[in-house]
Amino acid sequence: MKVVVDLSSCDLHGLCVEAAPEVFEIADDGALRLLNETPPDDLRAKVDKAVRECPTGAISIIE
Amino acid sequence: MAQAIRRVTIVGASLAGLRAAETLRRHGYDGALTLIGDERHRPYDRPPLSKQLLLGTWTPEQTFFRQKDGYEPLALDLRLGVPATSLDLRGRRVTLADGTWADYDRLIIATGARVRTLPGIAPRPGLLVLRTLDDAVALREALTTATRVAVVGMGFIGLEVAAACRSRGVGVVAIESLPVPLAPIVGPTLGETLLAMHADHGVEVRTGVTVTGIYGEPRVAGVALSDGSRVDADVVVVGIGVVPNTEWLESSGLPLDNGVVCNGSGEAAPGVYAAGDVARMANVWYGEAPRIEHWTNAVEQGVHVAEQMLGSADAAASFSSVPYFWSDQYDRKIQFVGRARPHDEMVVVDGSTAERRLTALYRRGDRVVACLTVNQPRALIKYRKLLASHPSWDTALSDISAT
Numbered sequence: 149m150k151v152v153v154d155l156s157s158c159d160l161h162g163l164c165v166e167a168a169p170e171v172f173e174i175a176d177d178g179a180l181r182l183l184n185e186t187p188p189d190d191l192r193a194k195v196d197k198a199v200r201e202c203p204t205g206a207i208s209i210i211e
Numbered sequence: 212m213a214q215a216i217r218r219v220t221i222v223g224a225s226l227a228g229l230r231a232a233e234t235l236r237r238h239g240y241d242g243a244l245t246l247i248g249d250e251r252h253r254p255y256d257r258p259p260l261s262k263q264l265l266l267g268t269w270t271p272e273q274t275f276f277r278q279k280d281g282y283e284p285l286a287l288d289l290r291l292g293v294p295a296t297s298l299d300l301r302g303r304r305v306t307l308a309d310g311t312w313a314d315y316d317r318l319i320i321a322t323g324a325r326v327r328t329l330p331g332i333a334p335r336p337g338l339l340v341l342r343t344l345d346d347a348v349a350l351r352e353a354l355t356t357a358t359r360v361a362v363v364g365m366g367f368i369g370l371e372v373a374a375a376c377r378s379r380g381v382g383v384v385a386i387e388s389l390p391v392p393l394a395p396i397v398g399p400t401l402g403e404t405l406l407a408m409h410a411d412h413g414v415e416v417r418t419g420v421t422v423t424g425i426y427g428e429p430r431v432a433g434v435a436l437s438d439g440s441r442v443d444a445d446v447v448v449v450g451i452g453v454v455p456n457t458e459w460l461e462s463s464g465l466p467l468d469n470g471v472v473c474n475g476s477g478e479a480a481p482g483v484y485a486a487g488d489v490a491r492m493a494n495v496w497y498g499e500a501p502r503i504e505h506w507t508n509a510v511e512q513g514v515h516v517a518e519q520m521l522g523s524a525d526a527a528a529s530f531s532s533v534p535y536f537w538s539d540q541y542d543r544k545i546q547f548v549g550r551a552r553p554h555d556e557m558v559v560v561d562g563s564t565a566e567r568r569l570t571a572l573y574r575r576g577d578r579v580v581a582c583l584t585v586n587q588p589r590a591l592i593k594y595r596k597l598l599a600s601h602p603s604w605d606t607a608l609s610d611i612s613a614t
Binding site: 160174205 | 589
Protein backbone atom coordinates (compact mmCIF):
# COMPACT_ATOMS: atom_id res chain seq x y z
CA MET A 149 0.00 0.00 0.00
CA LYS A 150 0.95 3.61 -0.51
CA VAL A 151 -0.04 6.24 2.05
CA VAL A 152 -0.78 9.83 1.08
CA VAL A 153 -1.33 12.74 3.47
CA ASP A 154 -2.93 15.99 2.39
CA LEU A 155 -0.87 18.33 4.55
CA SER A 156 -3.11 21.27 3.68
CA SER A 157 -5.96 19.53 5.54
CA CYS A 158 -3.85 18.17 8.39
CA ASP A 159 -4.93 19.78 11.64
CA LEU A 160 -2.29 18.15 13.87
CA HIS A 161 -4.71 16.15 16.02
CA GLY A 162 -2.05 13.45 16.07
CA LEU A 163 -4.49 10.54 16.21
CA CYS A 164 -2.58 8.94 13.32
CA VAL A 165 0.62 9.09 15.35
CA GLU A 166 -1.08 7.09 18.08
CA ALA A 167 -2.67 4.65 15.65
CA ALA A 168 0.46 3.97 13.58
CA PRO A 169 3.63 5.46 15.09
CA GLU A 170 5.68 3.43 12.59
CA VAL A 171 4.20 5.50 9.77
CA PHE A 172 3.37 8.96 11.13
CA GLU A 173 5.14 11.43 13.38
CA ILE A 174 4.99 15.07 14.31
CA ALA A 175 8.41 16.37 13.38
CA ASP A 176 10.47 18.85 15.36
CA ASP A 177 9.23 21.66 13.14
CA GLY A 178 5.68 20.84 14.29
CA ALA A 179 4.49 19.45 10.95
CA LEU A 180 3.21 15.96 10.28
CA ARG A 181 5.80 13.74 8.65
CA LEU A 182 5.23 10.48 6.84
CA LEU A 183 7.97 8.10 8.00
CA ASN A 184 7.14 5.41 5.48
CA GLU A 185 5.09 6.10 2.36
CA THR A 186 4.85 2.42 1.51
CA PRO A 187 4.44 0.60 4.82
CA PRO A 188 4.41 -3.19 4.84
CA ASP A 189 1.05 -4.97 4.78
CA ASP A 190 1.31 -6.05 8.41
CA LEU A 191 0.76 -2.39 9.33
CA ARG A 192 -2.44 -2.27 7.32
CA ALA A 193 -4.78 -2.44 10.33
CA LYS A 194 -2.89 0.38 12.03
CA VAL A 195 -2.91 2.59 8.96
CA ASP A 196 -6.62 1.87 8.42
CA LYS A 197 -7.19 3.05 11.98
CA ALA A 198 -5.25 6.24 11.28
CA VAL A 199 -7.36 6.88 8.17
CA ARG A 200 -10.71 6.44 9.88
CA GLU A 201 -9.74 8.37 13.02
CA CYS A 202 -8.33 11.42 11.24
CA PRO A 203 -10.77 14.25 12.04
CA THR A 204 -9.98 16.04 8.79
CA GLY A 205 -9.86 13.03 6.50
CA ALA A 206 -6.35 14.03 5.47
CA ILE A 207 -4.98 10.49 5.07
CA SER A 208 -5.68 8.14 2.19
CA ILE A 209 -4.37 4.79 1.11
CA ILE A 210 -3.65 4.25 -2.56
CA GLU A 211 -3.56 0.52 -3.21
CA MET B 212 -21.40 -21.54 17.26
CA ALA B 213 -23.38 -18.39 16.75
CA GLN B 214 -25.78 -18.27 13.88
CA ALA B 215 -24.38 -16.43 10.85
CA ILE B 216 -25.24 -12.75 10.68
CA ARG B 217 -27.10 -11.97 7.46
CA ARG B 218 -29.03 -8.78 8.13
CA VAL B 219 -27.61 -5.78 9.94
CA THR B 220 -29.61 -2.59 10.36
CA ILE B 221 -28.03 0.65 11.52
CA VAL B 222 -30.35 3.45 12.63
CA GLY B 223 -28.57 6.77 12.41
CA ALA B 224 -26.61 7.90 9.34
CA SER B 225 -24.03 10.16 10.90
CA LEU B 226 -20.46 9.49 11.95
CA ALA B 227 -20.97 6.53 14.32
CA GLY B 228 -23.40 4.77 12.01
CA LEU B 229 -21.24 5.29 8.95
CA ARG B 230 -18.04 4.12 10.66
CA ALA B 231 -19.90 1.04 11.89
CA ALA B 232 -21.04 0.24 8.34
CA GLU B 233 -17.53 0.75 6.97
CA THR B 234 -16.07 -1.46 9.67
CA LEU B 235 -18.52 -4.30 8.99
CA ARG B 236 -17.56 -4.31 5.30
CA ARG B 237 -13.86 -3.96 6.03
CA HIS B 238 -14.03 -7.11 8.13
CA GLY B 239 -15.71 -8.98 5.30
CA TYR B 240 -19.34 -8.91 6.36
CA ASP B 241 -21.19 -9.48 3.08
CA GLY B 242 -24.83 -9.74 4.22
CA ALA B 243 -27.57 -7.15 3.98
CA LEU B 244 -26.67 -3.76 5.47
CA THR B 245 -29.33 -1.10 5.93
CA LEU B 246 -28.40 2.42 7.01
CA ILE B 247 -31.31 4.65 8.04
CA GLY B 248 -31.04 8.42 8.50
CA ASP B 249 -33.69 10.98 9.44
CA GLU B 250 -32.05 13.75 7.40
CA ARG B 251 -32.24 13.89 3.63
CA HIS B 252 -28.49 14.49 3.30
CA ARG B 253 -25.82 11.89 2.82
CA PRO B 254 -23.73 11.44 5.98
CA TYR B 255 -21.77 14.60 6.70
CA ASP B 256 -19.19 15.81 9.16
CA ARG B 257 -20.37 18.09 11.96
CA PRO B 258 -17.24 19.87 13.27
CA PRO B 259 -16.89 22.03 10.12
CA LEU B 260 -20.48 23.26 10.47
CA SER B 261 -19.60 25.71 13.25
CA LYS B 262 -16.22 26.49 11.69
CA GLN B 263 -15.53 26.42 7.93
CA LEU B 264 -19.19 26.39 6.91
CA LEU B 265 -20.18 29.41 9.01
CA LEU B 266 -17.06 31.26 7.96
CA GLY B 267 -18.03 30.62 4.35
CA THR B 268 -14.78 28.91 3.40
CA TRP B 269 -16.52 25.55 2.78
CA THR B 270 -19.58 24.63 0.77
CA PRO B 271 -22.12 22.17 2.24
CA GLU B 272 -20.86 19.52 -0.22
CA GLN B 273 -17.41 19.64 1.39
CA THR B 274 -18.86 18.31 4.63
CA PHE B 275 -20.00 15.02 3.06
CA PHE B 276 -17.91 12.04 4.18
CA ARG B 277 -18.35 10.34 0.83
CA GLN B 278 -19.63 11.53 -2.47
CA LYS B 279 -22.53 9.69 -4.07
CA ASP B 280 -20.43 7.09 -5.89
CA GLY B 281 -18.46 6.51 -2.68
CA TYR B 282 -21.38 4.45 -1.33
CA GLU B 283 -21.24 1.78 -4.02
CA PRO B 284 -18.40 -0.20 -2.39
CA LEU B 285 -20.36 -0.33 0.88
CA ALA B 286 -23.37 -1.95 -0.84
CA LEU B 287 -25.82 -0.25 1.52
CA ASP B 288 -29.55 -0.15 1.55
CA LEU B 289 -29.35 3.57 2.32
CA ARG B 290 -32.63 5.05 3.47
CA LEU B 291 -32.33 8.79 3.99
CA GLY B 292 -34.88 11.37 5.07
CA VAL B 293 -36.94 8.92 7.07
CA PRO B 294 -36.79 8.70 10.88
CA ALA B 295 -37.27 5.47 12.78
CA THR B 296 -40.39 5.58 14.93
CA SER B 297 -40.30 2.37 16.94
CA LEU B 298 -38.38 -0.79 17.70
CA ASP B 299 -39.84 -4.25 18.23
CA LEU B 300 -37.12 -6.27 19.96
CA ARG B 301 -39.02 -9.54 19.88
CA GLY B 302 -39.94 -9.23 16.20
CA ARG B 303 -36.51 -7.76 15.35
CA ARG B 304 -38.04 -4.95 13.35
CA VAL B 305 -37.49 -1.20 13.14
CA THR B 306 -40.54 0.75 11.93
CA LEU B 307 -40.01 3.98 10.02
CA ALA B 308 -42.05 7.18 9.76
CA ASP B 309 -43.13 6.44 6.18
CA GLY B 310 -44.77 3.17 7.23
CA THR B 311 -41.96 0.97 5.90
CA TRP B 312 -39.75 -1.12 8.14
CA ALA B 313 -36.35 -2.75 8.35
CA ASP B 314 -35.86 -6.21 9.85
CA TYR B 315 -32.56 -7.24 11.35
CA ASP B 316 -30.70 -9.97 13.11
CA ARG B 317 -28.26 -7.41 14.50
CA LEU B 318 -29.11 -3.77 15.20
CA ILE B 319 -26.93 -0.72 15.80
CA ILE B 320 -28.57 2.33 17.33
CA ALA B 321 -26.71 5.52 16.42
CA THR B 322 -29.48 8.10 16.40
CA GLY B 323 -27.36 10.76 18.05
CA ALA B 324 -28.76 13.78 19.80
CA ARG B 325 -30.69 16.91 18.98
CA VAL B 326 -30.47 20.43 20.34
CA ARG B 327 -32.09 21.40 23.57
CA THR B 328 -34.45 24.33 23.09
CA LEU B 329 -35.45 27.16 25.40
CA PRO B 330 -38.49 26.03 27.36
CA GLY B 331 -41.71 27.84 26.57
CA ILE B 332 -40.29 29.78 23.60
CA ALA B 333 -42.12 29.35 20.30
CA PRO B 334 -40.05 29.02 17.11
CA ARG B 335 -39.92 32.10 14.93
CA PRO B 336 -37.82 33.61 12.15
CA GLY B 337 -34.39 34.60 13.36
CA LEU B 338 -34.40 32.16 16.30
CA LEU B 339 -31.80 29.59 15.25
CA VAL B 340 -29.81 26.62 16.49
CA LEU B 341 -26.78 24.77 15.16
CA ARG B 342 -26.72 21.02 14.98
CA THR B 343 -27.48 19.88 11.44
CA LEU B 344 -26.24 20.86 8.01
CA ASP B 345 -29.57 22.57 7.33
CA ASP B 346 -29.18 24.52 10.59
CA ALA B 347 -25.71 25.64 9.56
CA VAL B 348 -26.80 26.71 6.09
CA ALA B 349 -29.70 28.68 7.59
CA LEU B 350 -27.42 30.36 10.12
CA ARG B 351 -24.84 31.22 7.50
CA GLU B 352 -27.56 32.77 5.38
CA ALA B 353 -28.83 34.75 8.38
CA LEU B 354 -25.32 36.04 9.08
CA THR B 355 -25.11 37.65 5.66
CA THR B 356 -27.61 40.31 6.77
CA ALA B 357 -27.39 40.16 10.58
CA THR B 358 -25.97 43.15 12.41
CA ARG B 359 -26.14 41.85 15.97
CA VAL B 360 -26.39 38.22 17.02
CA ALA B 361 -27.30 37.06 20.51
CA VAL B 362 -25.62 33.74 21.29
CA VAL B 363 -27.43 31.99 24.14
CA GLY B 364 -25.12 29.53 25.87
CA MET B 365 -21.34 29.86 25.93
CA GLY B 366 -20.50 26.23 25.51
CA PHE B 367 -18.07 25.24 22.79
CA ILE B 368 -20.71 25.50 20.04
CA GLY B 369 -21.83 28.91 21.25
CA LEU B 370 -18.24 30.14 21.43
CA GLU B 371 -17.48 28.86 17.93
CA VAL B 372 -20.59 30.61 16.63
CA ALA B 373 -19.51 33.79 18.42
CA ALA B 374 -16.03 33.51 16.87
CA ALA B 375 -17.44 32.92 13.39
CA CYS B 376 -19.73 35.94 13.75
CA ARG B 377 -16.90 38.21 14.85
CA SER B 378 -14.64 36.89 12.08
CA ARG B 379 -17.42 37.90 9.66
CA GLY B 380 -17.67 41.33 11.27
CA VAL B 381 -21.06 40.70 12.85
CA GLY B 382 -21.74 42.04 16.33
CA VAL B 383 -22.22 39.46 19.08
CA VAL B 384 -23.70 39.42 22.55
CA ALA B 385 -22.93 36.13 24.30
CA ILE B 386 -25.17 35.09 27.18
CA GLU B 387 -24.30 32.44 29.73
CA SER B 388 -26.11 31.33 32.89
CA LEU B 389 -22.89 30.34 34.69
CA PRO B 390 -20.71 33.08 36.18
CA VAL B 391 -17.80 31.67 34.15
CA PRO B 392 -18.50 29.78 30.93
CA LEU B 393 -17.25 26.21 30.67
CA ALA B 394 -16.05 26.24 34.28
CA PRO B 395 -17.43 22.75 34.98
CA ILE B 396 -15.41 21.37 32.06
CA VAL B 397 -12.17 23.36 31.94
CA GLY B 398 -12.17 24.99 35.39
CA PRO B 399 -12.75 28.65 36.31
CA THR B 400 -9.29 29.96 35.40
CA LEU B 401 -9.30 28.74 31.81
CA GLY B 402 -13.00 29.56 31.50
CA GLU B 403 -12.01 33.17 32.32
CA THR B 404 -9.20 32.98 29.77
CA LEU B 405 -11.61 31.96 27.02
CA LEU B 406 -14.07 34.62 28.11
CA ALA B 407 -11.37 37.28 27.95
CA MET B 408 -10.33 36.11 24.48
CA HIS B 409 -13.85 36.63 23.20
CA ALA B 410 -14.15 40.00 24.90
CA ASP B 411 -10.91 41.05 23.20
CA HIS B 412 -12.44 40.10 19.86
CA GLY B 413 -15.36 42.39 20.53
CA VAL B 414 -17.90 39.97 21.94
CA GLU B 415 -20.14 41.62 24.47
CA VAL B 416 -20.33 39.14 27.34
CA ARG B 417 -23.25 38.68 29.72
CA THR B 418 -22.61 35.94 32.28
CA GLY B 419 -24.62 34.80 35.29
CA VAL B 420 -27.93 35.58 33.58
CA THR B 421 -30.56 33.40 31.95
CA VAL B 422 -32.95 34.08 29.12
CA THR B 423 -36.50 34.67 30.31
CA GLY B 424 -38.08 35.50 26.99
CA ILE B 425 -37.66 36.44 23.36
CA TYR B 426 -38.78 39.76 21.95
CA GLY B 427 -40.17 40.20 18.48
CA GLU B 428 -43.20 38.97 16.54
CA PRO B 429 -43.12 37.43 14.09
CA ARG B 430 -39.37 38.00 13.75
CA VAL B 431 -36.85 37.95 16.59
CA ALA B 432 -35.90 41.39 17.89
CA GLY B 433 -34.07 40.54 21.09
CA VAL B 434 -33.75 38.62 24.30
CA ALA B 435 -35.06 39.31 27.79
CA LEU B 436 -32.68 38.41 30.59
CA SER B 437 -33.22 37.35 34.19
CA ASP B 438 -31.66 40.56 35.54
CA GLY B 439 -34.48 42.51 33.89
CA SER B 440 -32.38 43.82 31.04
CA ARG B 441 -33.00 43.43 27.35
CA VAL B 442 -30.54 42.59 24.59
CA ASP B 443 -31.45 43.69 21.08
CA ALA B 444 -30.52 41.26 18.33
CA ASP B 445 -31.76 40.47 14.85
CA VAL B 446 -30.61 36.85 15.14
CA VAL B 447 -30.63 34.66 18.26
CA VAL B 448 -28.63 31.43 18.26
CA VAL B 449 -29.41 29.01 21.08
CA GLY B 450 -26.64 26.61 22.03
CA ILE B 451 -27.60 25.11 25.38
CA GLY B 452 -26.70 21.49 24.84
CA VAL B 453 -28.30 18.43 23.33
CA VAL B 454 -30.58 15.58 24.34
CA PRO B 455 -30.23 12.00 23.07
CA ASN B 456 -32.68 10.79 20.44
CA THR B 457 -34.27 7.89 22.30
CA GLU B 458 -37.99 8.67 22.08
CA TRP B 459 -38.46 6.10 19.30
CA LEU B 460 -37.13 3.45 21.71
CA GLU B 461 -39.39 4.24 24.64
CA SER B 462 -41.78 1.33 24.09
CA SER B 463 -39.00 -1.10 23.14
CA GLY B 464 -37.99 -2.15 26.65
CA LEU B 465 -34.35 -1.19 26.10
CA PRO B 466 -32.60 0.35 29.12
CA LEU B 467 -32.84 4.12 28.64
CA ASP B 468 -31.40 6.68 31.02
CA ASN B 469 -30.11 9.83 29.35
CA GLY B 470 -29.22 7.61 26.38
CA VAL B 471 -29.13 3.91 25.58
CA VAL B 472 -27.37 2.17 28.44
CA CYS B 473 -25.03 -0.54 27.17
CA ASN B 474 -22.19 -2.73 28.38
CA GLY B 475 -18.54 -2.59 27.37
CA SER B 476 -19.32 -4.41 24.14
CA GLY B 477 -21.83 -1.71 23.32
CA GLU B 478 -24.71 -4.15 23.72
CA ALA B 479 -27.98 -2.87 25.21
CA ALA B 480 -29.83 -6.17 24.63
CA PRO B 481 -28.78 -9.38 22.87
CA GLY B 482 -27.86 -8.44 19.29
CA VAL B 483 -28.71 -4.77 19.84
CA TYR B 484 -25.86 -2.26 20.05
CA ALA B 485 -25.60 1.50 20.53
CA ALA B 486 -22.82 3.90 19.56
CA GLY B 487 -22.04 7.59 19.47
CA ASP B 488 -23.89 10.51 21.09
CA VAL B 489 -26.95 8.40 21.94
CA ALA B 490 -25.00 5.67 23.76
CA ARG B 491 -24.00 5.32 27.35
CA MET B 492 -21.35 2.70 26.87
CA ALA B 493 -19.37 1.31 29.79
CA ASN B 494 -15.88 2.80 29.43
CA VAL B 495 -13.03 1.14 31.31
CA TRP B 496 -10.82 4.24 31.33
CA TYR B 497 -13.68 6.47 32.45
CA GLY B 498 -14.82 4.06 35.15
CA GLU B 499 -18.53 4.34 34.37
CA ALA B 500 -20.88 4.58 31.40
CA PRO B 501 -20.83 8.22 30.32
CA ARG B 502 -22.71 9.68 27.37
CA ILE B 503 -20.07 11.45 25.33
CA GLU B 504 -20.76 13.82 22.45
CA HIS B 505 -17.32 14.01 20.87
CA TRP B 506 -16.28 13.25 17.30
CA THR B 507 -13.62 10.68 18.18
CA ASN B 508 -16.02 8.90 20.53
CA ALA B 509 -18.47 8.38 17.67
CA VAL B 510 -15.71 6.90 15.52
CA GLU B 511 -14.36 4.64 18.24
CA GLN B 512 -17.76 3.36 19.33
CA GLY B 513 -18.99 2.84 15.76
CA VAL B 514 -15.93 0.74 15.05
CA HIS B 515 -16.13 -1.02 18.42
CA VAL B 516 -19.72 -2.23 18.10
CA ALA B 517 -19.14 -3.46 14.55
CA GLU B 518 -16.09 -5.45 15.65
CA GLN B 519 -17.86 -6.79 18.73
CA MET B 520 -20.77 -7.90 16.59
CA LEU B 521 -18.51 -9.82 14.23
CA GLY B 522 -16.31 -11.18 17.00
CA SER B 523 -13.31 -9.71 15.19
CA ALA B 524 -9.93 -10.86 16.44
CA ASP B 525 -8.58 -7.32 16.93
CA ALA B 526 -11.62 -6.25 18.97
CA ALA B 527 -10.92 -5.39 22.59
CA ALA B 528 -13.41 -7.08 24.90
CA SER B 529 -14.45 -3.88 26.65
CA PHE B 530 -14.56 -0.33 25.43
CA SER B 531 -11.85 1.89 26.88
CA SER B 532 -11.22 5.39 25.68
CA VAL B 533 -9.92 8.71 26.93
CA PRO B 534 -12.41 11.40 25.83
CA TYR B 535 -10.96 13.96 23.41
CA PHE B 536 -12.39 17.05 21.78
CA TRP B 537 -11.22 20.24 20.17
CA SER B 538 -12.56 23.67 19.34
CA ASP B 539 -11.38 26.30 16.87
CA GLN B 540 -12.01 29.90 17.88
CA TYR B 541 -10.37 32.79 16.03
CA ASP B 542 -6.72 31.79 15.59
CA ARG B 543 -6.73 29.45 18.60
CA LYS B 544 -7.13 25.71 18.70
CA ILE B 545 -8.31 24.48 22.08
CA GLN B 546 -7.86 20.76 22.69
CA PHE B 547 -8.95 18.79 25.69
CA VAL B 548 -8.32 15.21 26.62
CA GLY B 549 -9.39 13.30 29.73
CA ARG B 550 -11.98 14.22 32.28
CA ALA B 551 -11.71 17.04 34.78
CA ARG B 552 -14.18 17.65 37.57
CA PRO B 553 -14.96 21.06 39.07
CA HIS B 554 -12.65 20.66 42.08
CA ASP B 555 -9.63 19.27 40.29
CA GLU B 556 -6.53 21.42 40.51
CA MET B 557 -5.41 22.99 37.23
CA VAL B 558 -1.75 23.81 36.67
CA VAL B 559 -0.38 25.55 33.60
CA VAL B 560 2.81 23.62 32.89
CA ASP B 561 3.85 25.38 29.68
CA GLY B 562 2.99 28.75 28.13
CA SER B 563 0.60 31.08 29.94
CA THR B 564 -2.96 32.31 30.07
CA ALA B 565 -1.68 35.78 29.13
CA GLU B 566 -0.29 34.51 25.81
CA ARG B 567 -3.32 32.26 25.32
CA ARG B 568 -0.91 29.60 24.27
CA LEU B 569 -0.55 26.97 26.96
CA THR B 570 -0.59 23.45 28.22
CA ALA B 571 -2.57 22.80 31.39
CA LEU B 572 -2.80 19.60 33.40
CA TYR B 573 -5.63 18.73 35.77
CA ARG B 574 -4.78 16.96 38.99
CA ARG B 575 -6.91 14.88 41.33
CA GLY B 576 -4.98 13.54 44.30
CA ASP B 577 -1.68 12.29 42.91
CA ARG B 578 -3.10 11.53 39.44
CA VAL B 579 -3.27 13.53 36.24
CA VAL B 580 -6.80 13.24 34.89
CA ALA B 581 -6.96 15.67 31.98
CA CYS B 582 -4.97 18.00 29.76
CA LEU B 583 -6.01 21.15 27.94
CA THR B 584 -3.88 22.88 25.35
CA VAL B 585 -4.26 26.14 23.50
CA ASN B 586 -2.23 26.21 20.28
CA GLN B 587 0.11 23.50 21.53
CA PRO B 588 -0.94 20.43 19.56
CA ARG B 589 2.24 18.46 20.17
CA ALA B 590 1.79 18.59 23.92
CA LEU B 591 -1.76 17.38 23.52
CA ILE B 592 -0.60 14.35 21.57
CA LYS B 593 1.94 13.53 24.25
CA TYR B 594 -0.50 13.80 27.13
CA ARG B 595 -3.28 11.98 25.35
CA LYS B 596 -0.99 8.98 25.11
CA LEU B 597 0.18 9.38 28.70
CA LEU B 598 -3.33 9.82 30.13
CA ALA B 599 -4.43 6.41 28.89
CA SER B 600 -2.43 4.84 31.73
CA HIS B 601 -3.78 7.10 34.54
CA PRO B 602 -0.34 8.58 35.19
CA SER B 603 0.79 9.95 38.51
CA TRP B 604 1.49 13.65 38.78
CA ASP B 605 5.20 13.01 39.22
CA THR B 606 5.32 10.81 36.12
CA ALA B 607 3.63 13.48 34.05
CA LEU B 608 5.95 16.21 35.28
CA SER B 609 9.10 14.15 34.77
CA ASP B 610 7.81 13.48 31.30
CA ILE B 611 7.82 17.24 30.69
CA SER B 612 11.33 17.75 31.95
CA ALA B 613 12.53 14.86 29.81
CA THR B 614 11.46 16.61 26.60
